[in-house]
Amino acid sequence: MSxxxxxxxxxxxxxxxxxxxxxxxxxxxxxxxxNVFLHLHPVSVRKSGIALSYTWxxxxxxxxxxxxxxxxxxxxxxxYRPTLEHAYNxxxxxxxxxxxxxxxxxxxxxAHAMVIAIWLHMYRxxxxxxxxxxxxxxxxxxxxxxxxxxxxxxxGYLLPWxxxxxxxxxxxxNMARATPFLGHEGPGAALLNVGGVPxxxxxxxxxxxxxxxxxxxxETLLRFYVLHCVAIPLAVAVLIxxxxxxxxxxxxxxxxx
Amino acid sequence: MAHGSLTSPVQNGLGVYYILCALMSVGFGVYQVRQxxxxxxxxxxxWAGLFGFHAAAYLAxxxxxxxxxxxxxxxxxxxAISYFVVSTVAFAVLLIFRxxxxxxxxxxxxxxxxxLAFGWSLTNYDFRDIVxxxxxxxxxxxxxxxxxxxxxxxxxxxxxxDLIAAGKPVLEKDDEKVLxxxxxxxxxxxxxxxxxxxxxxxxxxxxxPLEAPATTARAPNPSKAPWYFLGLQEMLVYxxxxxxxxxxxTFIVIGLMAIxxxxxxxxxxxxxxxKERPFALIMFLYGFLVLWVVLIVLGTFLRGPNWNFFxxxxxxxxxxxxxxxxxxxxxxFWLGLGSTPEQIAKAYGWFVRExxxxxxxxxxxxxxxxxxxxxxxxxxFVKMGFLRYMTLMTLILFMTSLPLKxxxxxxxxxxxxxxxxxxxxxx
Ligand code: HEM
Numbered sequence: 176m177s178x179x180x181x182x183x184x185x186x187x188x189x190x191x192x193x194x195x196x197x198x199x200x201x202x203x204x205x206x207x208x209x210n211v212f213l214h215l216h217p218v219s220v221r222k223s224g225i226a227l228s229y230t231w232x233x234x235x236x237x238x239x240x241x242x243x244x245x246x247x248x249x250x251x252x253x254x255y256r257p258t259l260e261h262a263y264n265x266x267x268x269x270x271x272x273x274x275x276x277x278x279x280x281x282x283x284x285x286a287h288a289m290v291i292a293i294w295l296h297m298y299r300x301x302x303x304x305x306x307x308x309x310x311x312x313x314x315x316x317x318x319x320x321x322x323x324x325x326x327x328x329x330x331g332y333l334l335p336w337x338x339x340x341x342x343x344x345x346x347x348x349n350m351a352r353a354t355p356f357l358g359h360e361g362p363g364a365a366l367l368n369v370g371g372v373p374x375x376x377x378x379x380x381x382x383x384x385x386x387x388x389x390x391x392x393x394e395t396l397l398r399f400y401v402l403h404c405v406a407i408p409l410a411v412a413v414l415i416x417x418x419x420x421x422x423x424x425x426x427x428x429x430x431x432x
Numbered sequence: 433m434a435h436g437s438l439t440s441p442v443q444n445g446l447g448v449y450y451i452l453c454a455l456m457s458v459g460f461g462v463y464q465v466r467q468x469x470x471x472x473x474x475x476x477x478x479w480a481g482l483f484g485f486h487a488a489a490y491l492a493x494x495x496x497x498x499x500x501x502x503x504x505x506x507x508x509x510x511x512a513i514s515y516f517v518v519s520t521v522a523f524a525v526l527l528i529f530r531x532x533x534x535x536x537x538x539x540x541x542x543x544x545x546x547x548l549a550f551g552w553s554l555t556n557y558d559f560r561d562i563v564x565x566x567x568x569x570x571x572x573x574x575x576x577x578x579x580x581x582x583x584x585x586x587x588x589x590x591x592x593x594d595l596i597a598a599g600k601p602v603l604e605k606d607d608e609k610v611l612x613x614x615x616x617x618x619x620x621x622x623x624x625x626x627x628x629x630x631x632x633x634x635x636x637x638x639x640x641p642l643e644a645p646a647t648t649a650r651a652p653n654p655s656k657a658p659w660y661f662l663g664l665q666e667m668l669v670y671x672x673x674x675x676x677x678x679x680x681x682t683f684i685v686i687g688l689m690a691i692x693x694x695x696x697x698x699x700x701x702x703x704x705x706x707k708e709r710p711f712a713l714i715m716f717l718y719g720f721l722v723l724w725v726v727l728i729v730l731g732t733f734l735r736g737p738n739w740n741f742f743x744x745x746x747x748x749x750x751x752x753x754x755x756x757x758x759x760x761x762x763x764x765f766w767l768g769l770g771s772t773p774e775q776i777a778k779a780y781g782w783f784v785r786e787x788x789x790x791x792x793x794x795x796x797x798x799x800x801x802x803x804x805x806x807x808x809x810x811x812x813f814v815k816m817g818f819l820r821y822m823t824l825m826t827l828i829l830f831m832t833s834l835p836l837k838x839x840x841x842x843x844x845x846x847x848x849x850x851x852x853x854x855x856x857x858x859x
Contacts, residue, residue: 232620240627288627291577298578304712307695307698347661350664355674360856363855429701431604
């Protein structure tokens, strides 16, 4: 008995993979049904639906990049502390000292790539008219994913705590100051007052909520860190689950009837 | 010239760049030989030769630099207006002449011309300085990807439209089913491996940026948001933050989510086509390509200190002054009638002062929809019903308000249509 056969006839192996290797038609079907990850897919698909010229593989790549960001992000969390005292220096030592410092590059470029991939995915879904019935709802789920992906990238941008970071976030979050009614420089905010005392001022408006202060500060860093590492990824994960579920339930990848 | 000559790493980099270009052309040539089209093959090999020649020159450190006469000429003629107008015209040309333009040999030639122009531009210090900033590299990639992924669907749409006209099934039509294992899982595996490889190479070649530690004491000039928001930041030139930063983005998101519920056209679901859904395509492509991508490029590469416009080869000079003498509609109106807006406001209050702009704005949103419903959009109105139609029109009116405001700024120096600083309400 060869080593390969010994492994495959071993009780441990058989307990994990309950069927022979996917070499014949039957087992190629079974493998899709018995593996929880592969089970995201159907067993068979229309050939033109999975052609590269059709989907560009962009949805898949967006998902893959999300996974890359999750793994590299968790590893980066071992090296990074979101405080004014440590944040910048921790990034500095990722660059100069840490053996696996390239994690930061992969995480940053992966984030850019994810933004590009998700735009292209949306572009393709639009151009093939795949948002049309019955896939309307999944398109809308996708739009929320798009917004969350941009927010993920935006919140991450602050974490290195260098000049590039705080000023980009300052420019971006200054907009919140001008939110109608809810920003202290927004139209209509002055109308929200109790006996002449304004409810919306620089210490209570939308920007204050976002930054945890009147300007980008240590509180902002903590807020963005928690949003970036916990809150938004969780929301994205849940929505991706819904998105994939619906791709299947809406009849699989679209195609000409 | 301070930055006139090329350092040797730059020359080596350009050499590698041209080798890659040459390899692509060789690949295309071989493909054309297989297809037995002699002319196309010859053309491709000629391109490969040209690229190879450039590669050799740079690897031998010949130091070819784009002539100043060219860079000066380009800088002299690019400004926010010409840039946007040329982009819009190019967009229209692309859609109208999509058939000849997406023909593989034509598209291939256009791409090579772009690659050549890009390579030569890189020999200019100022161009290289901004394009090769680590965080700007993704935009160059985005442009390459958007170029390719605009060609591909347009090409297939052209082919499909011909098939449909001939009564034949479209390219995407087939009833053959394949098993996911192996056909799909292997494609996914290969895509993941390529993607990982690209990320690792990218990570090795290009360090993530890290500037001086953060300080609120000194703001960099220009201060820019992350690149994917620079289209929005560019809108700040024409709109106040509450519009450019809050209202318009909100409408973009709502508008995107509303698309499937507005688009009543059942055709073109699951295949590429242009002729079966021209309106939807023109609107979306204009929004994505021109109002989003083109503006991001403008905001990233062509806006320098104080958000002034700089040509692609121009040095970013923080002392450049762009005289701004923009006026509000109320100024124009009341001055035209021989009084000043201040006098009017004093006598009758701000509402009267701003009445011309308020009337125009209300007319824009209230009068145009029924007018269009009676004329060009009659069909739409009948098929969509009131609610859908009004949603569509509101979204379109918000979208077109941006190019409209741009044109008004460029032609009339108009700053605000309605200007009520008392309530931070300026549009
Ligand atoms: C984290 C973000 C996202 C992930 C991971 C993702 C993933 C995917 C995947 C894997 C598919 C299968 C087909 C394909 O690869 O094209 C798909 C389909 C689809 N996606 Fe997404 N997507 C995301 C965001 C979006 C966005 C932003 C939109 C649109 C605004 C969208 C709309 C759709 C629709 C309508 C389908 C069905 C297309 C069809 O059946 O042809 N998705 N998505």
